[in-house]
Amino acid sequence: MSQAIETDVVIVGAGPAGLFAVFELGLLDIKAHVVDILPRAGGQCSELYPEKPIYDIPGIPICTGQELTDDLLKQIAPFNPTFHFNEMVETLTSIGTSEKPAFRLTTDAGKVFESRVVFIAAGGGSFQPKKPPIPGIEAYEGKSVFYAVRRVEDFRDKNVVIVGGGDSALDWTLNLQPVARKVTLVHRRADFRAAPHSVNAMNELQAAGKIDFKLGQITKVAGVDGELSAATLKGNDGTEEQLPCERLMPFFGLTMKLGPVANWGLNLHENLIPVDTEKFETSHPGIFAVGDINSYPGKLKLILSGFHEGALAAQKAHRYVYPEKKLLFQYTTSSTNLQKKLGVS
């Protein structure tokens, strides 16, 4: 086991609720490490609707998901949180008592954290690749069906079929073409959401006979012991065609799955974590849940609710992290102490 990273709080999820929790905890001198499965901060805001407008952030008449994320990152910068992206917290175990909680968390990348409190701000859960409904595809996953490229060498001299019309599909079509034996791109229509220069590059490769493009969808796969040999393409006209296929990469975007949170021994209600509305603490002392993942009577899944919840949860977290200190409620507008922490005094 690698050396544990010791911190006051681990925040699971870097969406708006997790980011603003960094701020509220930071004002109370509680240092945060933030873990998220996505490659960047923002959660659903940057993953689902980076360019779409949000109208219900108090005081901000309109902003996009990305703008809100960028501004939150700016707002929490004085507290210098440490981010761990592309990682999923897999296990959470208690190593303390209910009076003096402490936790050990491990990630799928092998990191270990030891913290005084935990904030679960995991929204709808982990974003995971959508798996197409191709019968028996599970048997090939990780061996010859991939939802992301870990090692380009896995594709050398193989017949590769890539499904999708976005940036992932186009980027990997372009990047694997020189390596693979042959790349076939399959998409349901001749329009692509991907960046225009990628689409142009793909069109040029196709015109030069260096890749194949097929309209339709993959409906069946065949192979032995996890190794694919062929895929059935169903064209938009209903005709079927067998494609030689040793590597299949379906790119249908991401979906939210609750994931490992379900195994952390917390009470769950319909895939949500019940909390009280005073401290937003879960059934386990020292573990808080804020944002879309929690539930309580009257809960509204709004970003502003997540902000409020983080502020209140931070107050209780302070009692666990600094049991000897009395917490004085202060305003950022008038407290020079808080302003020092924010780097503005």
Place this chain on the structure above:
Amino acid sequence: MVKTSLHDTATRYGAEPGGGAPTKVTITFVDSQGQARAVEGEVGSTVMETARRNDIPEIAAECGGACACATCHVYVDDKWTEKTGKASQMEEDMLDFAFDVKPNSRLCCQITVKPELDGLVVRTPAQQG
């Protein structure tokens, strides 16, 4: 003090001004096993919201109606495709994330319930996410 006119009161209680068009329509969701569920949809809401309010299975609607996730994919019954209209460019882009997309595929968060959709029939796919 805001003065409430009779007109406002009528609107609030569900009658359209002028007493013409209905404010409720019937929408039938047929699941992938063929089971039909007819529910009441409110004019002005969306077909997705109608599904959620009535606990219709096979509509995930992960993003809550922002046309950002493709998990409220439905097939509009052929008799109704003209009235529901076609998917916008943004919706077509999002449909790339859905499985087994057909010419009558729509994301039902983008179908607004209108009086002329009374009787609408949509089918849901077995897998959304």
